[in-house]
Amino acid sequence: xxxxxxxxxxxxxxxxxxxxxxxxxxxxxxxxxxxxxxxxxxxxxxxxxxxxxxxxxxxxxxxxxxxxxxxxxxxxxxxxxxxxxxxxxxxxxxxxxxxxxxxxxxxxxxxxxxxxxxxxxxxxxxxxxxxxxxxxxxxxxxxxxxxxxxxxxxxxxxxxxxxxxxxxxxxxxxxxxxxxxxxxxxxxxxxxxxxxxxxxxxxxxxxxxxxxxxxxxxxxxxxxxxxxxxxxxxxxxxxxxxxxxxxxxxxxxxxxxxxxxxxxxxxxxxxxxxxxxxxxxxxxxxxxxxxxxxxxxxxxxxxxxxxxxxxxxxxxxxxxxxxxxxxxxxxxxxxxx
Ligand SMILES: NC(=O)c1ccc[n+]([C@@H]2O[C@H](COP(=O)([O-])OP(=O)(O)OC[C@H]3O[C@@H](n4cnc5c(N)ncnc54)[C@H](OP(=O)(O)O)[C@@H]3O)[C@@H](O)[C@H]2O)c1
Numbered sequence: 196x197x198x199x200x201x202x203x204x205x206x207x208x209x210x211x212x213x214x215x216x217x218x219x220x221x222x223x224x225x226x227x228x229x230x231x232x233x234x235x236x237x238x239x240x241x242x243x244x245x246x247x248x249x250x251x252x253x254x255x256x257x258x259x260x261x262x263x264x265x266x267x268x269x270x271x272x273x274x275x276x277x278x279x280x281x282x283x284x285x286x287x288x289x290x291x292x293x294x295x296x297x298x299x300x301x302x303x304x305x306x307x308x309x310x311x312x313x314x315x316x317x318x319x320x321x322x323x324x325x326x327x328x329x330x331x332x333x334x335x336x337x338x339x340x341x342x343x344x345x346x347x348x349x350x351x352x353x354x355x356x357x358x359x360x361x362x363x364x365x366x367x368x369x370x371x372x373x374x375x376x377x378x379x380x381x382x383x384x385x386x387x388x389x390x391x392x393x394x395x396x397x398x399x400x401x402x403x404x405x406x407x408x409x410x411x412x413x414x415x416x417x418x419x420x421x422x423x424x425x426x427x428x429x430x431x432x433x434x435x436x437x438x439x440x441x442x443x444x445x446x447x448x449x450x451x452x453x454x455x456x457x458x459x460x461x462x463x464x465x466x467x468x469x470x471x472x473x474x475x476x477x478x479x480x481x482x483x484x485x486x487x488x489x490x491x492x493x494x495x496x497x498x499x500x501x502x503x504x505x506x507x508x509x510x511x512x513x514x515x516x517x518x519x520x521x522x523x524x525x526x527x528x529x530x531x532x
Contacts, residue, residue, distance in 0.1 A: 220248025
């Protein structure tokens with residue numbers, strides 16, 4: 196029998212719209228490693244365990260299997276639709292005029308839903324790479340970020356809200372310069388920005404920028420994504436769960452270092468969306484936010500282990516003439532052209 200953690204014990208985050216969402220959810224990206232069947236089985240177990248927030252995406256290639264799980268959970272009465280907070284994302288090859296609507300319609304059909312709770316623009320450009328592409332592959336059609344092009348995509352997202360197909364919209368993989376350029380143009384402000392966040396990559400400026408504007412940060416790769424695709428691994432990457440200060444704190448709490456990453460994320464205020472197909476892991480990831488919090492001193496120590504170590508560098512989205520993955524992240528404070 197799956198351990199049940201009462202969803203009422205899970206902290207909730209208030210969005211600027213007045214709605215609430217759970218302070219922790221589950222990721223569903225299989226990192227080209229786990230099958231849709233393994234992932235949907237984990238989603239099923241996670242619902243039983245008390246998870247109410249799920250981070251899906253069209254490109255993860257498993258929304259139809261996850262949809263079966265949602266349908267079965269509603270039919271069985273395990274959970275009601277309105278008790279779940281379901282997020283999905285439009286992939287880069289579906290940002291053309293009218294395509295966002297098609298992408299949303301397909302996700303809704305696959306997920307067997309009438310609406311999603313939060314619909315994201317997955318990456319802020321239409322640059323596309325083939326599934327499972329190697330790290331050095333380039334698409335000759337790729338282009339740098341363009342405000343007009345992005346706003347064309349965002350306008351379609353705003354229409355999805357108008358049409359009741361999603362309750363909220365959000366952006367992902369943004370930078371401050373890009374947000375500065377697009378936020379003043381938004382008719383509907385994003386409720387959340389999904390961004391890479393883990394102890395060795397805390398993005399304090401972007402995090403604070405969002406919080407100051409009442410935009411909820413959602414943290415992906417919260418454990419430092421030890422199972423991420425090989426194309427997203429480089430020799431310089433730091434493994435969060437092996438950093439001595441973090442390991443020390445884990446020992447003091449008698450938990451796996453992954454659990455410290457999750458506790459830190461929730462106590463800091465972002466919404467982590469850890470992934471695991473293993474029941475013992477996804478149960479403990481949820482349960483840990485209901486007990487034995489980190490002390491202020493431990494939170495202070497964890498703040499110091501930020502190494503600015505971006506793991507998902509996005510190099511497969513680079514365009515001809517780009518110098519390197521840094522070009523995607525506007526490191527000098529201006530949008531790279
Ligand atoms: N918006 C975006 O562009 C974007 C990008 C990347 C990810 N995401 C989202 O973020 C989610 C999470 O990111 P992620 O899957 O890359 O990384 P992650 O959640 O940081 O790491 C997942 C891995 O951590 C290990 N793990 C999980 N819980 C554990 C525990 N309690 N103890 C020990 N190990 C544990 C598992 O490895 P083992 O299987 O080896 O145990 C699992 O495969 C994704 O699934 C996806 O939904 C979004």
